[in-house]
Amino acid sequence: MKITMLTTKDQWLEAFPIMKQLRTHLDKGSYISLISEAVEKDNYRLYALYDHQKMVAVVGLKPMITLYYGRFVWVCDLVTDNIYRSRGYGEYLLNFVHTWAADNKYESVALSSGIERYQAHRFYEEKMDYEKVSYVFKSK
Template structure:
């Protein structure tokens, strides 16, 4: 297995079919536009996990600093290809992000997960030992 940062439009396009499984509301044009803007203006980084030279999972994150969390990494997107679930790929990528955070002097990792995603919550809490610390609210 290999993790590689995706930095070009062609790489983002290669990742789109898997990202679309998580971000179902995005079409290809809006996806590319948002990734381009987020990488250039908001320190967003996207990494793919390859197994047998095929993308099997993707993580997108950005380093942040807030008064609440201090220096931390916010995981914006984490998705494993539906055909490749339960093979440890999500765990592998989150561990990669943890190593990246530690190497770059960020203290912790935070993320939000949709209310309906019960399996994901079990994964974060039981497998990855993350704790539920808040609710996320969004204006309409």
């Protein structure tokens, strides 16, 4: 398996069919526009996991510093292609994020997960040993 940072529009477009499975509200244009701006202004990074030259999962992350978490990495997006789920790819990518965070002197990794995503919650809490520390609220 190989993890590659995606840095070009063509690479981001290659990841779109997988990302669309998580971010169903995005079309290609808004997806590219948001990634471009996030990379430029927020240090967003998008990585893809390839298994036998086939992209099977992606993770988007941002290194951040806040008073609550200190120096941490925020996982913005983590999705495995539907046809490749339950094969350990999500765990592999999340372990990569943890290693990246430690190597770059970030203290922890955090993320939010949609209320209805029960399978993801079980994965984070039981498999990856994350703890639920807050609720995330969003204004309309």
